């Protein structure tokens with residue numbers, strides 16, 4: 001009994017000190033959004049102009065999603081991050097003033113575009129703006145005129161090359177990566193391409209993109225201001241913001257820690273991807289992705305799966321393997337979470353901003369019940385898990401002091 005009282009007193013003392021020391025962190029973490037219905041998002045970058053094969057593969061991917069249903073019988077939905085155009089290389093080379101020219105998705109790749117439209121009607125695809133193109137137009141035009149060896153693949157086969165074959169610095173959109181360190185677009189250049197992208201996106205899909213994710217995760221606060229000015233109020237991230245690359249080509253982060261629900265300087269809402277399913281890279285697969293999804297679930301966070309187009313558009317064997325893995329991943333998540341809800345990124349952004357409003361798929365007119373949140377003591381377990389996974393010093397202290405035991409019991413009791 002005495003030993004218990006001594007231990008309890010020591011714990012109380014440590015807790016009081018930590019509470020004073022870390023009060024702003026605890027308060028901020030407690031005030032974040034906690035979901036009782038777990039939103040599951042499939043974020044897939046780079047869908048846009050490409051071979052007819054891409055359209056067929058996309059259709060097969062969407063068919064697979066149709067077979068997965070959530071707690072309100074909604075099918076799994078692909079948030080397809082759309083690249084609206086590719087360079088028109090013949091026109092660029094023929095232009096005596098060296099200007100950039102582009103071919104839009106519907107002209108360059110009608111099969112892909114039709115597959116997207118069908119997916120939208122069926123409710124398994126929601127488009128989201130990725131970029132007007134997945135490169136810097138002016139820099140690309142300059143390299144075309146110079147017949148620069150870095151774009152040799154594009155010049156050799158202007159009809160069939162893919163921008164993914166360019167060196168990574170050349171794939172940034174809001175920076176000029178033809179020189180290092182990269183140079184950010186000036187305000188006027190950026191406004192022109194963002195306004196045009198918003199206009200073209202709306203023409204192609206019938207509704208504006210209220211959310212976006214920057215190509216190569218490269219953007220800065222000026223771009224955010226312009227997105228806001230052009231109606232984009234939700235920003236998808238990987239948990240940080242990079243405003244450029246340095247002399248060696250390494251990314252430079254100017255915001256190193258973004259949480260889902262944080263608000264940008266321009267009053268936009270940030271979302272965060274927290275599950276990597278990029279099996280073609282060989283770094284992660286359906287098993288590691290499932291583990292990451294369960295970590296997010298324990299913290300009552302949205303499960304936001306990143307899976308790029310290239311996982312599904314290369315060889316038949318790679319496609320089969322990626323699709324089977326995704327199918328398995330969704331089945332495993334679904335069997336572990338009773339209150340699972342499939343949503344698209346713009347819908348989640350709107351839902352976080354307006355708690356009790358219905359979820360609206362603006363692209364096909366469907367709507368769904370709002371997502372329920374946790375409140376009061378029901379937040380305690382996921383709150384403790386957030387502290388545990390994010391803050392190694394607090395975790396170490398919990399183990400060294402033995403506080404991990406009562407914390408573990410609380411997590412079991414309240415979840």
Ligand SMILES: [Zn+2]
Nearest residue numbers: 045046215216
């Ligand atoms: Zn991309």
